[in-house]
Amino acid sequence: MIRRKHYKKLKEISIIENDNISPFLLALSILSLYFFKSSKSKDLVWNTPYHGRDFGEDTHNMLxxxxxxxxxxxxxxxxxxxxxxxxxxxxxxxxxxVSWKIVF
Structure with missing residues (x-):
């Protein structure tokens, strides 16, 4: 998504390194700003996947x-x-x- 040379350039100007910004966070920020600008909306809900294996020991051995x-x-x-x-x-x-277990 973000080419290595561009990511290195952002690291050089210390946007990423000093504030501990991950490539995912950078991509999410850039894409959300793009959608804000193109849709002229002020509110956006973005869904992101995460693992779901923290529901007890029963799920750790499941395929x-x-x-x-x-x-x-x-x-x-x-x-x-x-x-x-x-x-x-x-x-x-x-x-x-912090509150990922709360269901919407």
Whole structure:
């Protein structure tokens, strides 16, 4: 999705390294900004997959693919810089990882 040379360039300008931004978080931020701009919407719900094997010891020995979807609600704030928006998306993602067992 993001080419290695572009990712290295972003690392050089320290957007990623100082704030511990993963490639997934960077891609999510860029794509969400693209959809905000193209749809002219201020509110977006993005579903992202995550593993679903944390339901006790019974599922650890089972074969199969356990994948759940986790909705992330992102709001567009035009006054934020790109770095601030990255940190905002990171905080939304962290909050969802804490409460991933809550079903919608």
């Amino acid at each position: 199969g693919m356990f994948v759940n979807m986790m909705p992330l609600r992102l709001k567009y704030k035009g006054e934020l810089t790109f770095k601030d928006y990255l940190l905002y998306v990171k905080s939304v993602l962290k909050k969802r990882f």
